[in-house]
Amino acid sequence: MEEAFGPALPQVRKVVTEIPGPKSRALAERRAAAVSAALGAAVPIYADRAGGGVVIDVDGNSFIDMAAGIAVTNVGNCAPLVAERVTEQVHRLTHTCFMVAGYEPYIAVCEKLNELTPGDHEKRSALFNSGAEAVENAIKVARAFTGRHAVVVFEHAYHGRTNLTMGMTAKNMPYKESFGPFAPEVYRVPTSYPLRDGLTGAEAAERSLKRVEFEVGAHNVAALMIEPVKGEGGFIVPADGFLPALQEWCTANGVVFVADEIQTGFGRTGKWFACEHEGVVPDVITTAKGIAGGFPLAAVTGRPDIMDAVHVGGLGGTYGGNPVACAAALGAIQTMQDEDLAARAVRIGEIIGQKLADLQGKTDVIAEVRGRGAMMAIEFTEPGTLTPKTDLPKAVAAACAQQGVMILTAGTYGNVIRLLPPLVIGDDLLGEAMDILCEAILAEAG
Ligand code: PLZ
Numbered sequence: 060m061e062e063a064f065g066p067a068l069p070q071v072r073k074v075v076t077e078i079p080g081p082k083s084r085a086l087a088e089r090r091a092a093a094v095s096a097a098l099g100a101a102v103p104i105y106a107d108r109a110g111g112g113v114v115i116d117v118d119g120n121s122f123i124d125m126a127a128g129i130a131v132t133n134v135g136n137c138a139p140l141v142a143e144r145v146t147e148q149v150h151r152l153t154h155t156c157f158m159v160a161g162y163e164p165y166i167a168v169c170e171k172l173n174e175l176t177p178g179d180h181e182k183r184s185a186l187f188n189s190g191a192e193a194v195e196n197a198i199k200v201a202r203a204f205t206g207r208h209a210v211v212v213f214e215h216a217y218h219g220r221t222n223l224t225m226g227m228t229a230k231n232m233p234y235k236e237s238f239g240p241f242a243p244e245v246y247r248v249p250t251s252y253p254l255r256d257g258l259t260g261a262e263a264a265e266r267s268l269k270r271v272e273f274e275v276g277a278h279n280v281a282a283l284m285i286e287p288v289k290g291e292g293g294f295i296v297p298a299d300g301f302l303p304a305l306q307e308w309c310t311a312n313g314v315v316f317v318a319d320e321i322q323t324g325f326g327r328t329g330k331w332f333a334c335e336h337e338g339v340v341p342d343v344i345t346t347a348k349g350i351a352g353g354f355p356l357a358a359v360t361g362r363p364d365i366m367d368a369v370h371v372g373g374l375g376g377t378y379g380g381n382p383v384a385c386a387a388a389l390g391a392i393q394t395m396q397d398e399d400l401a402a403r404a405v406r407i408g409e410i411i412g413q414k415l416a417d418l419q420g421k422t423d424v425i426a427e428v429r430g431r432g433a434m435m436a437i438e439f440t441e442p443g444t445l446t447p448k449t450d451l452p453k454a455v456a457a458a459c460a461q462q463g464v465m466i467l468t469a470g471t472y473g474n475v476i477r478l479l480p481p482l483v484i485g486d487d488l489l490g491e492a493m494d495i496l497c498e499a500i501l502a503e504a505g
Contacts, residue, residue, distance in 0.1 A: 065110035065137030070488055072113070073121040074463040079103040080118025099233070101126070101467055102460045109136035112484030114465060122465045123492040127481045129467065130290070130322045130434070133349040134394040135483040141352040141390035148386035155382075157186070158375045164385035171392050172360045175331050177318075178340035183366035185359050186380030190321040190347035191219025193357035194284070196374055197345050198223065200359060201282035201315035204368035209275050211283040211314075213250040213267070215292030215471050218284065218319060227284065229292065230471050246275050250289070251297035254427045254438065255445060260300030268308050277312040282343075287333035290322035293470035294436035294477050296429050302339045309342070315365060317343045321357070322434075325349030325391075326401040326482055329408060329432030336431060352391035356384040400482040404432035410486060411435045411478055414493035424448055424504045436469065436477040437500075447472035451503055458499040464492045476500075 063069065079087065086105045104116040114122045114136070127133060134141065148164065157165050169184035176182065187193050198210055210227065212218065218227040220234060226241030228234050235241070248270040249256070251263035258266065271277065287302060289295040309316035318341035323333035327349060334341055343361030350356050355378075359366070395401070408431065415428040415437060426440040439448035452468035455476060459466040469477040476496070480489060 064108060065139065065142065066135055066483065068108060068110045068113055068115060069121070070111050070113055070485055071121055072123050072463040072488070072491060073119075074461075075120055076118045078120065078461050078463075079105075080116065080120060082117040086117065101456065102465055104460070111135050112481055112488045120463060122460075122463050123488055124465050124484070125478050125480050125492050125496075126465045126467045127479050128353060129348070130327055130479045131348045132353050133325050133327060133400060133482045134352045134391045134398075135481045136353060138352050138391065138394050138483070140394045140397075141354075141387050144386040144390035145354070145383055148383050152382050154378070156377055157380050158372075162382050162385075164382050164389060165380040168356075168358070168380070168385045168388045169360075171389070172346065172358050175392070176344050176346075176360045177332055177334045180340075181363050182360055183363045185366065185374050186385070187357040187359070187376060188355050188378050188381075189219070190345065190357050191221045191224040192376070192379070193321065193345040193347055193359050194218045194224050194227065194319060195221060197284070197317050197343050197359045197361075198282055199374065200343065200361065200365055200369055201317065203370075203373065204315060204365045205281045205313065207279055207281040208244045209279045209281060210245045211271055211275065211280055212245060212247050213285055213289075214247060215250055215252065215289045215295055216247070216284075216286060217289070217291035246271065250285075250295065251301035252295050253298045254429075258298065260298035260302075261304055263298055264301050264304030264308070268305070277308075277314065280312065280314045282315040282317050283309050284317040284319055286319045286321075286323065287336070287339070288323050288328060288431055288434060291469055293438060293472075293475040294430045294434060296431060299337065302334065302337050306339050306341070315342045315361075317341060317345065319345045321345055321347040323431075326395050326404050327432060327434050327479075328430075329405040330401055333431060350391065351384050351388040352394070354384040354387035356380070356388050395482075398483070401432075403482045404434075406486075407433040407480060407482065407484070407489060408435060410489055411493060414490070414497060418497045418500060422501055422504045424451065424500075430478075433480060433482055434477075436475050438470065439474045439476075447474035449473045451500075452476045454503045455496070455499045458503060459496055462495050462499070464495045466496060
């Protein structure tokens with residue numbers, strides 16, 4: 060049989076061995092002897108090839124991909140334009156360090172970001188390697204611009220695993236446990252979580268901002284950072300009006316409003332960026348993940364007065380905005396535009412929503428189905444209560460993996476299943492994955 064790659068891979072679910080198969084088990088043994096045990100794994104298989112809506116493991120099992128590498132391969136693995144631009148670039152120029160000698164693809168990515176991120180105003184961007192690094196740099200910029208120190212973040216937030224971003228992340232296990240002390244001047248306030256607080260957006264914003272005013276002092280705050288839909292925290296969509304109220308308060312108080320769109324960006328929620336659902340225009344926005352179709356690239360984009368407030372040489376890094384990663388980003392962004400993948404995300408959300416609406420009638424452990432576009436989640440609680448059902452999502456994900464469907468969990472309480480398929484997945488494959496997921500939920504819910 061001729062080997063196929065990328066989107067040419069057969070778009071089918073196929074389980075041909077036990078899961079994990081013999082080759083994956085052999086790799087697990089090598090891993091145990093070579094790789095730090097501190098790294099977890101959502102599924103016990105080892106990937107060999109992927110494209111479209113499938114990931115094929117080393118044993119030849121073909122999984123339906125409902126993870127997209129945690130919202131990264133929105134354009135699919137090995138997307139043709141990404142592969143093409145990367146291949147061309149890798150033969151032309153692989154590295155100079157942008158601070159040693161510049162190159163065009165870096166500037167082209169910044170131009171694209173300035174154009175595509177919310178707001179018609181002039182913007183400037185800087186490129187980095189990872190989401191956490193972008194978050195760190197957004198805070199550096201906001202502090203330099205305001206001359207203030209305090210950073211406001213929210214309950215259920217996830218911003219990364221470096222020291223500052225661990226401190227900004229809400230959940231202890233596994234992210235923070237035993238890794239302190241954390242950076243000072245990070246203040247956490249309640250968020251809007253309609254299922255659990257029953258507040259309107261305006262009420263939730265008032266609660267959060269009063270806390271900031273009394274406990275921090277608005278004039279001490281450099282930046283307020285929020286994910287417009289909380290990602291790792293459980294795909295929590297704030298009540299209408301919450302984000303606009305935060306933004307207004309920031310503007311009134313000279314605080315830099317930073318949207319962390321690292322997980323929500325690049326078509327995932329049905330728009331280029333999730334802030335657009337509420338017409339919110341952030342002062343600064345952090346992006347990564349979906350930006351480059353699987354290559355390590357991240358960015359900070361914002362108003363020129365803010366982005367240019369840092370002294371020359373104040374931002375940088377050896378690899379940030381690597382030419383090959385930039386070429387990948389240009390290929391990925393072109394693909395999202397050509398194929399209108401944001402519209403595709405809306406359709407994916409409809410298919411998922413329909414399947415889950417049917418499921419909700421058949422079990423009493425689902426407290427809420429929520430999300431935007433192709434960023435959907437199910438929160439599980441004990442029937443008739445808000446007590447998190449923490450054991451269920453992991454069991455369901457494991458059952459799905461056995462049947463060739465890759466599913467991720469999430470949530471501060473671990474009681475959420477989240478769905479993040481590549482935006483190029485076909486309707487039939489998506490429907491099949493959802494049927495298997497729904498059956499697994501019914502079986503595990505008992
Ligand atoms: N901000 C909103 O979602 C990364 C984390 C996976 P990096 N989320 C996936 C894990 O367990 O490490 C993320 C995010 C938001 C920041 C980040 C951090 O991005 O590229 O992982 O550093």
